[in-house]
Amino acid sequence: MAERKFGKVLFTEEQISKRAKEIAAQIDKDYEGEEVILLCTLKGSIMWIGDIMKHLTVDTRLDFISASSYGSSTTSSGVVKIKFDPEINMYNANVIVVEDIVDTGNTLKYVLAKLQERGPKSIKVCTMLNKESRRTADFHADYVGFEIDDLFVIGYGLDFDQKYRDLPYISYLEEDDIDKL
Numbered sequence: 001m002a003e004r005k006f007g008k009v010l011f012t013e014e015q016i017s018k019r020a021k022e023i024a025a026q027i028d029k030d031y032e033g034e035e036v037i038l039l040c041t042l043k044g045s046i047m048w049i050g051d052i053m054k055h056l057t058v059d060t061r062l063d064f065i066s067a068s069s070y071g072s073s074t075t076s077s078g079v080v081k082i083k084f085d086p087e088i089n090m091y092n093a094n095v096i097v098v099e100d101i102v103d104t105g106n107t108l109k110y111v112l113a114k115l116q117e118r119g120p121k122s123i124k125v126c127t128m129l130n131k132e133s134r135r136t137a138d139f140h141a142d143y144v145g146f147e148i149d150d151l152f153v154i155g156y157g158l159d160f161d162q163k164y165r166d167l168p169y170i171s172y173l174e175e176d177d178i179d180k181l
């Protein structure tokens with residue numbers, strides 16, 4: 001079957017899977033003997049959280065949150081909206097927010113402040129990709145899959161105009177790639 005190619009491949013499925021396994025081992029070590037709530041940020045983290053959770057041995061519970069500061073363009077609107085709130089009780093729990101990508105950090109900073117109101121014991125962030133050079137919010141990710149430059153990436157859960165989330169790799173788009181989509 002022909003592989004669909006969009007943009008320039010940055011990380012293959014194998015590379016992502018290997019890195020997820022390493023991070024899961026680190027999480028297992030950090031939370032040994034404890035339970036963790038994995039909070040999947042919709043929609044971009046669906047593949048990454050699957051890779052992480054299947055390798056974990058600590059007890060986990062799973063819930064979802066949807067927050068957005070992006071429209072259908074490639075630049076942030078800066079306004080954060082919570083579109084879906086987790087139902088799970090987080091009081092006194094260890095929470096790990098599992099993100100697809102942290103760019104300016106504005107979305108997560110807002111989300112973390114909201115989650116703190118629920119009285120968790122701890123909150124950490126596990127992101128597949130991190131654009132540290134773009135950070136404007138005072139925010140630090142605890143577990144990072146890969147550091148990337150200031151690129152617009154798609155695939156492995158990440159979209160462009162709600163498409164390409166299904167690509168089994170992460171690629172980046174340049175202006176000429178975007179024109180061709």
Ligand code: 5GP
Pocket residue numbers: 044069070076100101102103104105106107108151152153154158159160
């Ligand atoms: P932030 O608030 O950190 O600036 O933006 C975070 C959100 O913006 C991510 O969860 C993701 O939805 C979106 N985003 C940031 N950079 C990219 C990118 O390179 N590609 C895609 N597809 N989405 C991105």
